[in-house]
Amino acid sequence: MIGRPPLPLLDFDPGLPALIEPGEQISRREVPEACVVTFFGDAVDRMRSAGRAAVVAENRWEDGPHPLLRTELGGGEVSLLRCGVGAPMAAGLLEETIALGCRAFVVCGGAGALTADLPADHLLVVGSAVRDEGTSHHYVRPGRVLDTDEGARAVLEGVLRERGLAFRTGRVWTTDAPYRETPAKIALRREEGCLAVEMEAAALAAVAAFRGVPLAQVVYAGDDLSGPTWDARGWRTRTDLREGLLDVAAAAALRLAADR
Ligand SMILES: O=P(O)(O)O[C@H]1O[C@H](CO)[C@@H](O)[C@H]1O
Numbered sequence: 001m002i003g004r005p006p007l008p009l010l011d012f013d014p015g016l017p018a019l020i021e022p023g024e025q026i027s028r029r030e031v032p033e034a035c036v037v038t039f040f041g042d043a044v045d046r047m048r049s050a051g052r053a054a055v056v057a058e059n060r061w062e063d064g065p066h067p068l069l070r071t072e073l074g075g076g077e078v079s080l081l082r083c084g085v086g087a088p089m090a091a092g093l094l095e096e097t098i099a100l101g102c103r104a105f106v107v108c109g110g111a112g113a114l115t116a117d118l119p120a121d122h123l124l125v126v127g128s129a130v131r132d133e134g135t136s137h138h139y140v141r142p143g144r145v146l147d148t149d150e151g152a153r154a155v156l157e158g159v160l161r162e163r164g165l166a167f168r169t170g171r172v173w174t175t176d177a178p179y180r181e182t183p184a185k186i187a188l189r190r191e192e193g194c195l196a197v198e199m200e201a202a203a204l205a206a207v208a209a210f211r212g213v214p215l216a217q218v219v220y221a222g223d224d225l226s227g228p229t230w231d232a233r234g235w236r237t238r239t240d241l242r243e244g245l246l247d248v249a250a251a252a253a254l255r256l257a258a259d260r
């Protein structure tokens, strides 16, 4: 064991190809290159029920399908991924979506506020992520923090500004263990500059960097962990916010695709 890092997660190997390469296993399809990756399954399901989105690929894993859809949103035609929760699932699905032919990505989801001055309707563009998850370390040399793609971020920020939406750009804490957000860990992450906690940002940024595709991320702080007790803040009932954010993400993804 001499010479081995203390954690298996530190055995970084950027080698290509892997035994299961998505680009070899999945056939490209005719898909809109601009892609919205979202965790708002409720909003996607409503669009499907209303006949506003058509399935392009099922992306079936053991827990069921995570479809890639085609829809009109944000002023044009986009691909829309109904993503799964957690870093491994989200990273795997992003890999498949890239292999299917999508080329410019904007992710929208929710997060827990770690600071009292982040109301739900004040959006957070992910500028960097503390990599407290496992997946990103398989794509980008292990480290504590990962900065997100500056160019993609600037495009998303431009769309938010044009729409007059309140936002800030900052650091998130990407965790694998949402039920282990203890007061001490929260204090530590706040010291490191984290404004919110979520579960996928570091992994998605790492996959995008590894595969060379532009990707930006925006979240709304649905719940609040900045006080002595958890405030759920009616997180999943913020339908207008969630649907609005999907539209913003689509507009930004379209611009990102056009800029390529
Ligand atoms: O609303 P989403 O983006 O799912 O945000 C957060 O909520 C989920 C955990 O319940 C994780 O996906 C985390 O990132």
Ligand SMILES: O=c1cc[nH]c(=O)[nH]1
Pocket (backbone or CB within 6 Å): 110, 111, 112, 175, 178, 181, 197, 198, 199, 223, 225
């Ligand atoms: O990962 C997450 C996301 C939202 N809220 C939390 O407390 N944790």
